[in-house]
Amino acid sequence: MTANGTNGVNGTNGHTNGTSSSSAAMADKLKNNRARRIVDDAAAGGYAIPAVCCYTLEAIIATVRAAEAKRSPALIQLFPWAIEYADGLMLHAAAEAADLASVPIGVHMDHAQSPEIVRRAADLGGFDGIMLDMSHYDKEENLRLTRELVEYCNARGILTEAEPGRINGAEDGITDTGDMEEILTTPEEAEQFVACGIDWLAPAFGNVHGVYPPAGPQLRFDLLDKVRNAVGDRVRLVLHGAHEDYFQEELLRKCLRYGMAKLNINGPVAAAWTKVQGELSGKVPLTTLVEKQTDAMQAVVEYHMDYLMSTGKADS
Numbered sequence: 001m002t003a004n005g006t007n008g009v010n011g012t013n014g015h016t017n018g019t020s021s022s023s024a025a026m027a028d029k030l031k032n033n034r035a036r037r038i039v040d041d042a043a044a045g046g047y048a049i050p051a052v053c054c055y056t057l058e059a060i061i062a063t064v065r066a067a068e069a070k071r072s073p074a075l076i077q078l079f080p081w082a083i084e085y086a087d088g089l090m091l092h093a094a095a096e097a098a099d100l101a102s103v104p105i106g107v108h109m110d111h112a113q114s115p116e117i118v119r120r121a122a123d124l125g126g127f128d129g130i131m132l133d134m135s136h137y138d139k140e141e142n143l144r145l146t147r148e149l150v151e152y153c154n155a156r157g158i159l160t161e162a163e164p165g166r167i168n169g170a171e172d173g174i175t176d177t178g179d180m181e182e183i184l185t186t187p188e189e190a191e192q193f194v195a196c197g198i199d200w201l202a203p204a205f206g207n208v209h210g211v212y213p214p215a216g217p218q219l220r221f222d223l224l225d226k227v228r229n230a231v232g233d234r235v236r237l238v239l240h241g242a243h244e245d246y247f248q249e250e251l252l253r254k255c256l257r258y259g260m261a262k263l264n265i266n267g268p269v270a271a272a273w274t275k276v277q278g279e280l281s282g283k284v285p286l287t288t289l290v291e292k293q294t295d296a297m298q299a300v301v302e303y304h305m306d307y308l309m310s311t312g313k314a315d316s
């Protein structure tokens with residue numbers, strides 16, 4: 001929330017708590033955090049929540065429309081890029097879309113890679129969760145920063161996600177870790193991060209962002225099982241690097257059986273936008289182009305809701 005309380009989600013909701021009552025209000029907000037509830041329900045129900053990486057307003061609209069059409073909960077995810085590009089504008093649009101939706105939707109930041117961007121994002125108001133990705137620091141520093149930033153986020157009613165180990169590869173808008181050493185998550189390491197107070201854990205068990213080597217995903221389910229046995233009672237497990245080119249129904253269902261309750265969707269949604277742009281740009285009015293892009297992304301999100309089995313879960 002900004003200093004005058006008029007520019008954040010709390011401001012738009014008409015909450016005008018002064019500083020004296022704001023810490024109690026924030027503790028309440030954390031307890032009733034909608035993103036936490038959505039993902040907890042998925043873990044208990046054996047399905048996963050699509051967390052859709054959005055780069056445009058159309059993607060935000062497409063995610064909400066898909067969720068309402070499929071009666072599925074969902075998460076709108078923004079990269080730090082969205083904040084660097086548009087300050088709070090896209091974030092507050094996402095938060096308002098989530099507030100007004102007829103199904104449960106949360107707003108989450110994916111891969112916040114510096115303490116500065118975490119604090120800036122948390123202060124803007126509008127995020128229900130933030131992923132603290134300090135994986136490019138050495139482990140001691142990673143843990144120290146994670147602990148500090150969990151406290152900062154929680155004090156603002158925001159839950160946190162972290163990545164012990166390192167998930168390699170590149171996503172549009174985040175630093176490429178492809179040339180760094182891949183570090184798989186051990187149960188001991190998972191424990192150390194859980195002790196920092198995180199809510200969601202993104203294990204590295206052979207998953208990578210973007211393109212897999214020719215042999216495809218070589219996932220260490222034995223390791224994932226050990227991590228889950230160690231910490232699964234205290235955190236929810238979330239999956240990065242599950243591109244639909246590699247993760248079809250059988251492999252995804254296996255991930256769900258191992259407790260994955262949130263799955264990031266990035267490339268396929270962005271590709272739908274780009275495809276329509278290539279086909280129709282200059283041939284139809286701009287308003288038509290924007291609407292067609294929204295429709296195309298909605299179809300991709302809906303397809304993912306079906307195979308993550310979140311379809312219909314908003315009403316159950």
Ligand SMILES: [Zn+2]
Pocket residue numbers: 111167171209240241264
């Ligand atoms: Zn990721």
